[in-house]
Amino acid sequence: MILKSLKWICSGVLGLAVAAVLLAYVLSDNVCDQPIAIEGAHIKAVIQCEYGPPETLTIADAAKPIPDDDQVLVKVRAAAVNPAEWHLVRGKPYLVRAVMGLRKPKETRLGTDYAGVIEAIGKNVTQFKPGDEVFGGRAGAFAEYIVARADRAIVSKPANVSFEQAAGVPIAAITALQGLRDKGQIRAGQAVLINGASGGVGTYAVQIAKALGAEVTGVTSARNMELVRSIGADHVIDYTQENFTTGTRRYDLILDCVGNHGLLDLRVRSSPAAGWC
Ligand SMILES: NC(=O)c1ccc[n+]([C@@H]2O[C@H](COP(=O)([O-])OP(=O)(O)OC[C@H]3O[C@@H](n4cnc5c(N)ncnc54)[C@H](OP(=O)(O)O)[C@@H]3O)[C@@H](O)[C@H]2O)c1
Structure with a gap:
């Protein structure tokens, strides 16, 4: 009896939710x-x-x-x-x-x-x-x-x-700064990896991490390796040749501006901090 009532309540709530979404869809305009x-x-x-x-x-x-x-x-x-x-x-x-x-x-x-x-x-x-x-x-x-x-x-x-x-500057640089300094609590001397190092956020992240005294590894494609080196990266990984999540190297902090690796994979490579842009 209780099970039956629960079933009725659940299907009622589900029906209402579907109706609400449909109504919101139809009414949504600009x-x-x-x-x-x-x-x-x-x-x-x-x-x-x-x-x-x-x-x-x-x-x-x-x-x-x-x-x-x-x-x-x-x-x-x-x-x-x-x-x-x-x-x-x-x-x-x-x-x-x-x-x-x-x-x-x-x-x-x-x-x-x-x-x-x-x-x-x-x-x-x-x-x-x-x-x-x-x-x-x-x-x-x-x-x-x-x-x-x-x-x-x-x-x-x-x-x-x-x-x-x-x-x-605004969105890209603030994202890099917040990720590294505020969330990542970056410190001088730390080994930091930036995935997507040649992108809008990544190029700021490489420069900010370097300016804050980190040893920086940038991950990018072959055509952008020189660019990433030129803005201060100490090491550059070509992602078409090497998967940094399966190597032996560990990092103190990983900032992932691509999102092609799971948080768990990033955590295995870094302690204590890893995060997506
Ligand atoms: N949370 C926030 O507030 C916030 C703010 C800004 C951005 N984001 C997010 O952060 C991400 C990056 O933004 P963005 O402005 O930097 O984008 P972007 O300028 O398009 O840069 C992305 C970079 O990722 C690289 N890339 C592509 N595939 C890769 C791979 N498999 N491994 C490593 N690098 C790879 C590309 O380099 P190559 O050309 O060398 O392949 C490219 O330079 C986006 O997903 C964006 O939505 C979040």
Whole structure:
């Protein structure tokens, strides 16, 4: 009797869950479905109305944003593309859609990393002034203008760094720094392995680990071995020739920016720390 009731309850809950997901799927839409009347000045922005190949993206008119009291208005001079955009545009892996919108992306503006020039500031902003060159991370960065809080994820751009170089820093470099310093607790003298050492995150990770005094091994393909050496790696492994998880060498810390090895395999090669980007 109890078993029968439990069965009924379970199938009821399952039915409700399936109905809720279906309803959320049908109701999931975005501003592309609504007619938009843009008031005031126009800017161009990259718009994503559907999940799909990059060809589904369009460049469309949007309203020029107006900074509130705590924000700055930035004229974007360069923006960087990260794997995050690749996942968001395609809506894959499908788990992405659970967060970003089941049928269509809820957020239609794309991009995060940018560098540019401050054009206007809110009345509470004291850190920046119009004309300052800055870089940072802000949702919707693939646009001519963005607004960003002056105290959040925005800093001055050094004069000897180009806009393009600065725009390539935020996500990749912060991921490398957080992985090695904050999570990995890297220390001078440690043996550190970076898997995916020639990529966006990996190239920062090699340089940061080296700057913090580690003995660095970079894993990459043959065509990028020289690049990885040139940015400071002490040892370079060509992953087409050698699998670092089956060798005898152990590391104090492994940062895996590829994700092609299980955490258990990484842990066997490193004590005490290993993690994915
Ligand atoms: N958690 C976060 O906040 C966060 C932030 C940024 C990135 N990520 C993730 O970190 C990963 C890397 O990002 P990224 O921007 O560095 O990507 P990326 O620029 O595409 O770099 C990936 C690198 O992996 C290398 N690679 C490919 N197959 C490999 C293999 N079997 N063994 C070793 N290396 C291999 C490639 O080198 P070759 O060209 O030499 O093959 C490439 O340089 C992505 O999965 C991304 O989603 C996470």
